[in-house]
Amino acid sequence: MTTDDVCDAYDAYGAYDEAYLEQTRRRVEREQGGIHTYYDRSVVDEEQDPHPLWRARLRRHAAARAQGRFVPWEVRASVDAQGLHPRRRSEISDSVMLMSQGTSRPLEWQGRALFKSVFDFTLIPMLLAELQPAAVLEIGSGNGASALWMADLAELFGFPCRITSLDVEPVAAAHPEVRFVRGDARDLAGALPADALAHGPRLVVEDAHVAVREVLEYVHGLLEPGDYLMVEDSADKAPELAAFAAAHPGAYAVDTRYTDYFGRNATSCVDSVWRRMADSDRTTWSSTGR
Numbered sequence: 224m225t226t227d228d229v230c231d232a233y234d235a236y237g238a239y240d241e242a243y244l245e246q247t248r249r250r251v252e253r254e255q256g257g258i259h260t261y262y263d264r265s266v267v268d269e270e271q272d273p274h275p276l277w278r279a280r281l282r283r284h285a286a287a288r289a290q291g292r293f294v295p296w297e298v299r300a301s302v303d304a305q306g307l308h309p310r311r312r313s314e315i316s317d318s319v320m321l322m323s324q325g326t327s328r329p330l331e332w333q334g335r336a337l338f339k340s341v342f343d344f345t346l347i348p349m350l351l352a353e354l355q356p357a358a359v360l361e362i363g364s365g366n367g368a369s370a371l372w373m374a375d376l377a378e379l380f381g382f383p384c385r386i387t388s389l390d391v392e393p394v395a396a397a398h399p400e401v402r403f404v405r406g407d408a409r410d411l412a413g414a415l416p417a418d419a420l421a422h423g424p425r426l427v428v429e430d431a432h433v434a435v436r437e438v439l440e441y442v443h444g445l446l447e448p449g450d451y452l453m454v455e456d457s458a459d460k461a462p463e464l465a466a467f468a469a470a471h472p473g474a475y476a477v478d479t480r481y482t483d484y485f486g487r488n489a490t491s492c493v494d495s496v497w498r499r500m501a502d503s504d505r506t507t508w509s510s511t512g513r
């Protein structure tokens with residue numbers, strides 16, 4: 224693909240317009256005390272990054288931002304992937320993703336390997352701080368680091384949060400707010416304590432990569448509007464996500480505040496940081512800024 228092809232593809236998403244420029248200027252002044260991020264600087268001062276590919280990328284961001292924060296999965300999934308990584312529908316290259324969990328060793332929490340990308344290592348605390356879930360259900364504990372990490376974050380942020388973390392393998396870890404449960408994701412009804420998601424707001428993190436469609440159906444029965452469902456490493460789960468979304472039209476929206484914070488789908492959760500929507504949310508979906 225030539226540079227022109229890519230620019231044409233980006234152009235199709237709309238103009239990098241005055242509104243985006245103005246929005247950026249206003250945010251920098253009102254919320255950042257006049258201090259620009261690298262990105263802000265490139266938006267407000269074209270001379271900083273005049274390369275046509277970068278300008279085209281900004282146009283694409285402006286068009287995406289104009290869609291609002293919450294976007295139906297079908298809309299996200301149907302985007303022309305030209306200029307994006309084809310499988311991850313992402314602006315982040317394979318090499319960056321491959322290095323994003325660490326090159327010498329994985330990230331760690333409390334001395335345990337934590338299998339998050341550097342992007343998700345930032346996004347999950349942001350989501351926890353905003354949602355303040357009373358209950359987190361993690362499917363796939365690994366060696367327990369991620370559950371301990373989320374429990375420590377909740378404590379740091381100062382909200383009560385009970386975490387249930389399920390794995391087929393035993394987990395040798397302990398925290399007063401974490402219940403490690405040994406069981407099979409293929410039988411969540413049999414494996415999970417009845418009160419795992421008794422109180423909202425709720426966050427479910429699917430990170431075991433088995434029986435994904437069944438897992439999603441099971442948790443769907445427990446989620447209420449405003450709750451969140453994250454499906455990790457979802458590039459390879461697109462058929463299951465598509466089937467689930469088709470079975471529950473309008474029930475979930477992609478929260479692009481998180482999926483696109485560092486560029487489109489700069490996360491292991493490809494279009495799969497989902498907010499459970501209420502019917503009444505539909506009218507406001509597209510007008511909510513991020």
Ligand SMILES: C[S@@+](CC[C@H](N)C(=O)[O-])C[C@H]1O[C@@H](n2cnc3c(N)ncnc32)[C@H](O)[C@@H]1O
Pocket residue numbers: 336337338339362363364365366367368369389390391392406407408409430431432433
């Ligand atoms: C990618 S690791 C989880 C990583 C962890 N959440 C983290 O962020 O550090 C996937 C986990 O899923 C577990 N797993 C695999 N099959 C499972 C099943 N059928 N039911 C429950 N857990 C399963 C594995 O034992 C493994 O610990």
